[in-house]
Structures are given as structure tokens and as C-alpha cells.
Amino acid sequence: YTPSAGLPELRQAIADKFQADNGLSYKPNQIVVSNGAKHSCYNAILATCERGDEVIIPSPYWVSYPDMVRLAGAEPVIVQTNERNRWKMTAEEFENAMTPRTKMVIMNSPGNPTGSVYSREELEAIVAVAAEEDIYILSDEIYEKLIYDGVEHASIASLSKQAYDLTITVNGFSKSYAMTGWRLGYMGAPEAVAKAVDSIQSHSTSNPCSFAQKGAVAALKGDQQPLSDMHDEFDMRRNYMYDRISKIANITAVKPQGAFYVLVNISQLGLNSQNFADRLLSKANVAVIPGAAFGDDRTIRLSYATSIDVIKKGLDRFQDFCRTL
Template sequence: MDCISTRVNKVSPSLTLSITNQAKAMKSRGEEVYGLAGGEPDQDSPVFVKEAAIEALNEGKTKYTPAAGIPELRQAIADHLAADFKVQYDATQVVVTSGAKQACFNAILAVVEEGDEVIIPAPYWVSYPEMVRLAGGVPVMVETTAENDWKITAEQFEDAMSPRTKMIIINTPGNPTGSLYSKEEIAAIGEVASYEDIIILADEIYAKLVYGENEHVSVASVSKEIYNLTITVNGFSKAYAMTGWRLGYAAAPKALASVMSKIQGHTSSNATTFAQYGALAALEQGKNFVDDLVGEYDVRRQFLYARLKAIPNVKVTEPKGAFYFLVDTTGLGLKSENLCDKLLTRYRVAVVPGIAFGNDHSIRISYCTTLDVLNEAITRFEEFCRAH
């Protein structure tokens, strides 16, 4: 239709949702499908989170709140960031959002003007470039390598910069790679950003899902200079199994936090009121739940890593966080969408094509499912690989 804006026409639909929906449609027809495409925990939300939301409903907490969220949740988030990630924010610097996705979009809208460039390391989460385009900006993809654990270097960042560069997006731990930036790597990137006052959008939604001896380093915690340029994004979907609750947050220097709150006040307004009380319970009571979740995922991660390393014609690096593997399928000689379509229709295994993340010779495998499903799915994937 001629009435549709060019801004929207530039945006591509989400391939991750497309694959997931296709697998669900097959299941609804009675077909057995082994789903490794999803980006959400298979566990239910904690009981204490549900009870807190129910109590809030029963107490009539169903009215508007301030656009940036209820004060006690904003304070709890600030306390949580200080205690767990050594980054200091005042409650007034926190904006509670309808999912971390909205926090990312608010941040981009607050900073990016028409024609501004945003540097995005590839592979990247599918929504980053589309958000930039919706804001009128220009996504600048920088290819990373498995040899460097799929992370952008300070040198690559500097080479990609132009006078129009306004922001860089750092996702740690990363989706789809599971990569984790060290303090030294963040410091080097931050030093480059500080030369030109380039904003760092630090998407840390998987911050609590880190394995073994590895440690998440919050970007804003590294130095005062980096803190002053960083918008920290996090939320409740991944670590607390609260994807459908749609609760995230951004924490930023006061001027940026104020602008993001203003944007939200004219778009979605506050995140769902009673759900915010569930999020408050998650922060106050959720440590054991998160620890158990991380322990379970680490078992799956190690199992899957051992299996994938043994499969011919593919390569894999060990993820340090999140709950994905990015598998290099160059040796199979297939474009990623073609590979995923054959794997789903012939072997009933659903994974996400790497082209969705900017790498057409890979697939993303999620281990948000049981070991039994993982075992059967990877057995079928190995059969597929040996047949090619």
C-alpha cells in the first residue's frame, strides 16, 4: 500500500519468530518437532513472582504508575546493579520498560537522529538493526570472528567510525554467540568511544546466565568515563523466566534517563502495574531460582558442546553465557535458510538461520529445553550433517 511509511518498509520481520511459529504450526498438526529455536527459558515463572503479582491485583494495584515505573522497583533495580555488577545508579536514573526490547528502542530513539550511524558487531541480535532503521539511523555492521569469540575489537570499532557515528551496541553475554566481553576489552572499546563521545548501548539481558569461572562485567562499571557514555539495559525475561511479563529496564546518566522516560510517557506509558510488583519479588527473592537455572543450563551447555564438537562438517566455539550456540555450518555448503528449512521439514528439528543474525553460514541452537529433547535433536542434526 502506498500509505505505508518508507521507515517501516525498510524493516524486516523477525526470522526467529517465523521459525518458532512454523514449528508450532507443525506441532498443532500433530507432527513431532524438536524445537531448538526459542529464546526463552522452558521453566515457568517462579511461584513467588506470581504470588506477588496476584497480591498486587487483589490490593487494587491496577492504576497508572509514573512512566518510569514504581519507585520501589526502580530503587530495587539500582540496589541490584550496585550489589551484583558494581555499577552505581540512583533510582531516578532507572526507567522500567515493557521488556528489555523497549528499553533498547527507547535508548536508540533518545540518541539517534536521521542519518546517524550505529555500529553493530555481527553476529547480532535480530532487532538491533531494525530498531536503528525505525529511528531513522543507519546500522553499520562490523564482522567479528570465531577466533575472537565473536567480539568486536577496539581497532575494528575505530576503523568503522565516521563523523556520523553516534552509538555502538555491545551485547554481553551475547545473542546468538554466548560471547562475554572482559574488563580489558570493554576498557579498550570505551576508550575509543570517549574520544568522540559515542554512546554505548550495553545490552546485558543475559548478565546472570554466565557459566563456570567466567564473570559478567557490566560495561558501565569499568570507568567513570565509560559510565558517562553508557546506557545499561537489562530485564527479567531470561534469568527469572518471565518472558511473557514484558518487563525490562534501562539505567543511564540522568539526562538520558529523563529523555527515555519522556519517550515512554508518549508511547506505552508505564509497564503493567501489577507485573512490576512481580519483578520486585524477583529481585528480592530470586537468587536461588537463578542459581538453579544457571546450574541446569550449564549441564545442557556442556552436554551440547561435547556433542556438537563431534559432528563432522561443522565448527563450534564454547559459549560463556546466555543459552545459545552459534554453529559454523560453512562445511555443509548450504545457505542458512535453506539448511534450516531442510532440517525442519526432513528431520523435524527447528533452529534459527544465521542470516537472521548477519551470518549466512551458521545456525543458532538454543538449549532452552530438556536433555532428552536436546539428545534427540542433536542426533538428528548429526544425521543431517553426515548426509551432506
């Protein structure tokens, strides 16, 4: 076994990364390494939320957040966003969803499935609302390196002392380093939260895989050029996919600024997201995720985390299918 919160050398390397990339000073005892960022999010929710608490989640959301909240005994409160605001929750919408039971808000920028990136100013406004009632902010920043058009990634915890004290910053190796199966994610958190998470982890899963942790140290300390090559490849695929989608009649999409998805609004086609996805799969052999899974039945999600040849073929079929509706 390693220490349940992770190898000291990995926690130190993560602390160094937070400092260098995000302007965040976390001591190694504020860092817990888990079995994927998914596990980090779940641990963070378990450590802070309980029955009677409410957790605000902007929709469309990453599929697992509401169920993680329910597993902790708390209640998800969904705030519907829209294309006009690039699928982002405003501070006003956040404030309107707050009740005396609100314990946490979950932010995910760059976002899955929306590809949206919150600006520094938008995040500052969210922090101002959270700070009024000492609401925890779970900031899932797993797509931080996949961000385009010169847009800036702002880490919420770096915005102010108040933000730092309320925020649990989650990141991991699955997206930036394409190490999905290695199952390694981590959080930087206020000391008391990190301690509680360490305790939960030590009584549930113990440490994440020891030799995968060694791989993560190598990833953080090694040559970072592959990240930038991968980023450029994703950017090319994003432009291609968005250009093709924007030329298809009766569907709309916001050009994503981050992650590797395009969220397409299909509401003018007269099918709900599950029916659309089922028919597209059976008639055209193209798999997409129905937006209902992300809390928005008007949409489907395309991914460009596959080769450009597959993307081209998939979009040819997608376009032909849309013409038949």
C-alpha cells in the same frame, strides 16, 4: 497507572541490584522500567539517535538491533566478527568502523547468538575508543547471570567515570528470572537520557503493566537460589550440546561462555543458513534459527533453553541430517 518510568519501589530495587551486582550507582531517577529489555533498547536508541547518525553493531548481532536503529531513522553499520576471536569485535575493528556520524555502539555481552563474553580488558579497550568521540554505548546485559566456567561479567558503565557517562545499561527479567511474558526490562542511564526515555515512554506506551512490576519487585527481593539452580541446569545442557556438536564432521562451533545458545558454523556443508534450516526442519523436524537473521549466513543457532530430553533427541536428528549432506 503507575508513574510511566515504573513504580518507585521497583526503581529503587533495581538501583539496589545495580549496586550490589554490578558496582553501579544509579539513582532511581536514572532508571526507566519498560515493556521488556527489547523496549528498553528501542527507547534508548530513539532517545539518542536520529536521521544522519550511524550506530555500530558487531555481527552476529541480536536480530532486532539493526531494525531498531532504522526505525529511529539512523543507519546501522555492521562490523563482521569471526570465530578466531570468539565472535567478538576488537577495539581496532570498532575504531575502523567509526565515522564523524557515529553516534552509538551496541554491545551485548554475554551475547545472543554467539554466547561470547567480553573480558574487562576488551571492554576497556572499546570504551577508550568510544570516549575519544563521545560515542554512546548501549550495553545489553540481559544474559549477565547466565555465564559459565567462572568467567566474569563486567558491566561497561562500571569501568570508569567516562564509561559511566557514555553507557546506557539494559537488563531485564526475561532471562535471569524466566519472566519472558511478563514483559519487563529496564535501563540505568545518564540522567538526561533517562529523562528523554521517560518522556518517549510516557507519550507512547505509558507505564509497563502495574502488577507485573509488583512481581518484579518480588523477584528482586526474594530468594535468589532458583537463579543459581537454573544456571547449573543450563551449564549442564551447554556442555552436553557443545560436546555433541564438536564431534560432528564438517561443522565447527566456539564453546559459548554465556547465554543459552550454540552458534554453529555450517559453511563447509555447502548450504546457506536458510536452506540448511529449511531442509533440517522438513527432513528431520528440528527447528534452528538461520544465521542470516543475525547477519551471518555461515551459521545457524541452536538453543539449549529446552529440556535435556528434547536436546538429546534434537541432536540425534541433527547429527543424522548432517551425515546426509
